[in-house]
Amino acid sequence: MTFNPHYAAVEPTRAEVDALPGATVLEFGATWCGICQAATPDIAQALDAQPEVRHLRVEDGPGKPLGRSYRIKLWPTLVLLQDGQEIARLVRPQGVEPIRQALQQFKSPAGGAA
Template sequence: MTMSTHYEPSEPTRAEMEAMDGPAVLEFGTPWCGHCQAAQPHLEAALDTHPEVPHIKIEDGKGKPLGRSFKVKLWPTLVFLRDGQEINRLVRPINDRTIREALASITA
């Protein structure tokens, strides 16, 4: 799967995330967040090396249950899952190297 370019306004449930098989990356943020916008080229470069990994962009905000269940405090927050379990997390990544390393932790 290629990188998602828009945030999903309706979010999946935590149970749906925990039921996923294989690796996945959840990206919590908003379209208007400057930190989220700045991270996009790095995220795209890293995800291009792992096209098999689903990338799910979740529009987060106050009272959004999925973000709260993952204890998201800052945007963007990337949660790296394998078989529905959190393996790694990056908050406000500033380069593609750290994203690639986190991807390696769920694809190895």
Template sequence: MNDSYASQEPARSEVDALPGPTLVEFGAPWCGICKAAQPLIAQALAGTAPLRHLKIEDGSGRPLGRSFGVKLWPTLIFMRDGQEVGRLVRPTRSEDIARELSRIVQPA
């Protein structure tokens, strides 16, 4: 699990080209709801196979978040081979995150 939000975001084309399972997390380090979700995300990730976790600092005018239609933080985008498989906005239960993770780490 990444602990810090990356202030420099990759291009959408780079994210879409990533092979295998990827969790893209949008939020901000000062966001209280994002901070509250971190233990839930950590717990869910601890129980799953290794995967790529992109933790992206989002905000006004940030193109990657806008390309995914992110409006609230944290938003978790679950991707497999560059395709969105699931999404959670402001998750409140680690079980919900784990369920979505299981969809991307196992073949469809």
């Protein structure tokens, strides 16, 4: 899957996210957030080069259970998950390179880099 430009219409539960197999980038943000909008092209560019990585955009805000379960404080925040387990986190990434570097932490099933 490449970059998903849309925030999820229905927020997944933490149990659903924890059960996701493989590599997932969970992006927390908001449609009205200027910092999120500015980061979107860099996130898209990095993820488009990693089609095997699942990308879920979750609109966060006060009282949103998934964001609170990950203790999200600033947007955008990218939580990188391998088989439902957090392996890295980027808060307000600036530029495509930090995102690319973080994505290198995903491992393929054979044990090499994804």
